[in-house]
Amino acid sequence: MNIVFERVSKVYPPGSVALEDISFSIDQGEFVSVVGKSGAGKTTLLKLLLAEEKPSSGRVLVDGGNIGGIRPSRLPDFRRKIGMVFQDYRLLPHKTAYENIAYVMEVMGAEEEEIARDVTEVLRIVGLSDRSDHFPDQLSGGEKQRVAIARALIHRPGVIVADEPTGNLDPYHTRDIIHLLLKINELGTTIILATHNKEVINRLGKRVLTLDQGRLIRDEQKGRFVI
Amino acid sequence: MFFVSLKRIARYGYQSFLRDKGSSMALLFIMVLTLSGATTLFLVRGATSFLVLALESRVDVSAYFLKETPEQNILDVQTQLLQLPEIRDVKYVSQEDALKKFTEANQNDPVILSSLQEVGRNPLLASLNIRTWEQGDYAKVVDALQRGDSASIIEKIDYQDRRPTIEKIGALTTGIQTIGFLVVLLFGIAVVLVAFNTTRLAIYHARKEIEVMRLVGASNAFIRGPFFMQGAMIGVIASIVTTLLFMVPVFLISGFVERLLPGFNLAGYFLSNIFLILLLQLVLGIGLGVLSAAIAMRRYLEV
Ligand SMILES: Nc1ncnc2c1ncn2[C@@H]1O[C@H](COP(=O)(O)OP(=O)(O)OP(=O)(O)O)[C@@H](O)[C@H]1O
Ligand SMILES: [Mg+2]
Numbered sequence: 001m002n003i004v005f006e007r008v009s010k011v012y013p014p015g016s017v018a019l020e021d022i023s024f025s026i027d028q029g030e031f032v033s034v035v036g037k038s039g040a041g042k043t044t045l046l047k048l049l050l051a052e053e054k055p056s057s058g059r060v061l062v063d064g065g066n067i068g069g070i071r072p073s074r075l076p077d078f079r080r081k082i083g084m085v086f087q088d089y090r091l092l093p094h095k096t097a098y099e100n101i102a103y104v105m106e107v108m109g110a111e112e113e114e115i116a117r118d119v120t121e122v123l124r125i126v127g128l129s130d131r132s133d134h135f136p137d138q139l140s141g142g143e144k145q146r147v148a149i150a151r152a153l154i155h156r157p158g159v160i161v162a163d164e165p166t167g168n169l170d171p172y173h174t175r176d177i178i179h180l181l182l183k184i185n186e187l188g189t190t191i192i193l194a195t196h197n198k199e200v201i202n203r204l205g206k207r208v209l210t211l212d213q214g215r216l217i218r219d220e221q222k223g224r225f226v227i
Numbered sequence: 228m229f230f231v232s233l234k235r236i237a238r239y240g241y242q243s244f245l246r247d248k249g250s251s252m253a254l255l256f257i258m259v260l261t262l263s264g265a266t267t268l269f270l271v272r273g274a275t276s277f278l279v280l281a282l283e284s285r286v287d288v289s290a291y292f293l294k295e296t297p298e299q300n301i302l303d304v305q306t307q308l309l310q311l312p313e314i315r316d317v318k319y320v321s322q323e324d325a326l327k328k329f330t331e332a333n334q335n336d337p338v339i340l341s342s343l344q345e346v347g348r349n350p351l352l353a354s355l356n357i358r359t360w361e362q363g364d365y366a367k368v369v370d371a372l373q374r375g376d377s378a379s380i381i382e383k384i385d386y387q388d389r390r391p392t393i394e395k396i397g398a399l400t401t402g403i404q405t406i407g408f409l410v411v412l413l414f415g416i417a418v419v420l421v422a423f424n425t426t427r428l429a430i431y432h433a434r435k436e437i438e439v440m441r442l443v444g445a446s447n448a449f450i451r452g453p454f455f456m457q458g459a460m461i462g463v464i465a466s467i468v469t470t471l472l473f474m475v476p477v478f479l480i481s482g483f484v485e486r487l488l489p490g491f492n493l494a495g496y497f498l499s500n501i502f503l504i505l506l507l508q509l510v511l512g513i514g515l516g517v518l519s520a521a522i523a524m525r526r527y528l529e530v
Contacts, residue, residue: 112231
């Protein structure tokens, strides 16, 4: 999937400017980190990519198609190609960890056995095999975050968008998750990672987009965390 | 793929039905009331149509023949009558048959039986019992009997105009049905309102969830399906509950109804129509449940 932001601005009504004149492009298979202070516009940028918000001006192009103007009936198919880890997890509160992850495959019409096999496997990968029957409010912050990550991986999307996926994880789990994302990236999946975590960025040595007050102030191929 | 999704939607609907017990129960209750109204209407209809049928099938005209009339003459009259297009059937009752019936009908009345004995011979007359197709045609039959050759051998003609009674029952039936229909309609509207409100609240409470479902790629059908399924499920449960609820009172009052309306067995009627009744309730229940969910979603679940 080829992603292009073309002079994108986002103003939340009445007048809060979250992004201003942002342009960049991401090719399939890249690993891109988005960094910036709190309120810099990272989450907004990711929301535009998932068509959760529409740009106030400019265009977000995915494989040449304008996502801002996508027809509602096409949205489900589009979103199934992206795995999203939300900053606030956004797990379904009335579904167990297992069901939350399975839901993504269920909406795609996957077979029951396939779902059972894959969900069990991904729960093992994120280290939550023994928590599969817990509801979100029976899970710790870090556990919820790992369920959210599992949900983003489960259907092997072409692009994984992760908004602060390690915010609630200890260094041990953080290393695991980043390692996992790198491995998935090696298999050809695009990873877009928004984070505050300086150590993570510096250790990655991958492309970094730096936002400051809604503007893209730096775009470096082997970036470091500099704010 | 379609059936896999349908199965999943059914499961989600079932889950949310169980999770949201309070509003499910309220809806179930009012739905049962509505279906009960409809079922009562069905039973009343059955009883009145039985009554009308019973009245219509009674003998319209009876012609009694003079004592010494040879049987063959009476049978000739019968043949002639059967040629009239208005006539449905003509039954010959000989003197002996009449006596037998009379004795049977009065077998518990020793006074009558003994006075019959005293008379010593058969005091009853042979008769033709005539039924016409249309209630109003009895006059023509009477006319034909009085004018033809048969007039000389006829002792007397009995007839009854049952039209006013039937019309009265007809009016009563229409009245009952109209009122019943209005009551059912009223309940039906209440069901739609309650179900609508239930779905609206459910959508409101679940709006964040619905947003997340959308973000992970759930289609509209996948999001709406469970709400429909929940409405339909309440319709199904309400139908079963109503049918079961009716069993007891129907059997209890069946005897009473039989005394009012001899020959009409309410319990039997209920049982022999139970699948039709259940079907009627299912159609009504599922229809109302799904309809109200659809209205709520149209208003509150923007695409
Ligand atoms: N729905 C909204 N309505 C109004 N303003 C908003 C809305 N969402 C975000 N903003 C504003 O837009 C700006 C960017 O927010 P955003 O959530 O993109 O920041 P962020 O970089 O993700 O921050 P953090 O690191 O804290 O998650 C902030 O100033 C925020 O207050
Ligand atoms: Mg954010």
